[in-house]
Amino acid sequence: MDAATADLLPHVVRLGPDLWGASFKLMKMVPAHHIVNTALETGEIGPDTVVVESTSGTYGLALAVKAALIGRRLVLVTDPAMDDRLCRRVADLGATVEMCRTPSALGEYQTVRLARLAKVRERFPDHFWPRQYDNPLNPASYSIVAEHLHRRLGAVDALIGPVGSGGSMCGTAAGLRLHHPGLRAVGVDTPGSVLFGQPDQVRELRGLGNSVLPGILDHTSFDEVHWCPAGEAYRQTRRLHRANGLFHGPTSGAAVAVARWWSARNPGVRAVVMLPDQGDRYLDTVYDDSWLDADPVRRADGEPREVNRPAGESSWTWMRWNRRRLSDVAAPPGPRP
Template sequence: MDAVRKRLPFSGYSAAYALPSIIRCETNLYLAQFAFMKLLPAKYIIEQALARGTLTHGMKVLETSSGTFALGLAVVCRERGFQLEIFTDPVMEKGLENRLSSLGAEVFIITEKAKQGGYQRSRLDALHARMRQLGHSCFWPRQYETPDNPAAYKLFADQISGMMDADVTLVGSVGSGGSTCGTIERLRQKASGARLVGVDTFNSVIFGQPDGERKVRGLGNSLVPKNVRHELYDA
């Protein structure tokens, strides 16, 4: 009941769970535990699009994702009353697909892998084809390139610096680049010596490896997203 009472002042699920719990594991070691990782940028991107007028009611939201960004969008779109279409590939877990469907999202599984760029390229091609079909009645959040993705993590960085010195070493997984680059850029505004360590997976092209099958989800990519700014990483 204590946890429920703490959530009551928030306007909805996304507002209550966008920011993580900060857990102290031991001296000088803290863990950021998100309810799910990409609810924060999904919420921020949709809110910014509404504020600018690039997303209006009646439009469909389209995105390519195989993981938590799709789930974040599904929650936010359900709250805001938007129809969501997700373009993914066979690696998406059936449980996640069911959760998306239960939130009202339509999920398209792309089964043919492109020769260059793999499933990621095939998913983008399918999304672009759908956008041409819908014309101006759709909105694409563009998680891999929109500056709103890293900008969303200013809130997380301020949460960190509000609890401890901003002069930290941030260790984070890299997929779109939004969380690590956005957080460290904000932290360095307050402490220029803050360091960033990126964690990638085997067969991901983000830091120069050849593309291949990846067993671990939630990080890595078959394409290098524009939101990955290599100059921000120390290791």
């Protein structure tokens, strides 16, 4: 394994008797590195090609790092979820940021971003769109993560992690199942996300969930799905920092909330939880007690309640997905991006 590949891989940290965390510095570098390198090899990215993408978070940062390293122009279409610090960072790497400040009538930004992205693509005929939501190279890129976890831990019985595009969970689970076909995959979504059949609503928790249905999301990968609310994610983000010294954001907090609950109820089952995001962006929010205290919802916690169908509730719910297609559980929420 070369040094560049090794830098993409997570630290594996023990969190409990049978629970390990895959702690990434910047998980989205895994697909950004693989997708861009493949496009360079195939000629899809030439000397003057402009890379364009819609993103509200760390995938944009990963592309900005990669674009700077290969000397290509990058245009990112984003929304206010990409805070000023992150915007400044990607701009310093040379990226152009196009900010969508007005949400759709449903209160979401992703369809608005995709419409703006279409205009950006018209402006730059020689462009490359990584298509993080639809590109099969996204989940395929996580084969190196699966091999890394297998080398470090041997047989992994369960993989728990957040779902946004579906790339990290579907790709890593597929790679681990080559060694252990019985691996159980537990997806972590959030209330208001359409990914697993809930109605589209404004989401407090960003970094996971979605308002559109990604083409790469393979619902048949998942044995269970949890919809974790923001308050529980914030609480577990702080606990992860204080108890384990791991400085992550609330996407990781949501994942570890589910992982701790799941692992406690499945003793003797070797589980890995994916921790994708660092905490730097959240110093003034999740890591600030005054911000948490300003809204009781941010301090809320509670035990998950099992449901038989996607409930669309604001509290923590979960269901046995049993590797079914979305159409077997709920009606798909409209066209893919």
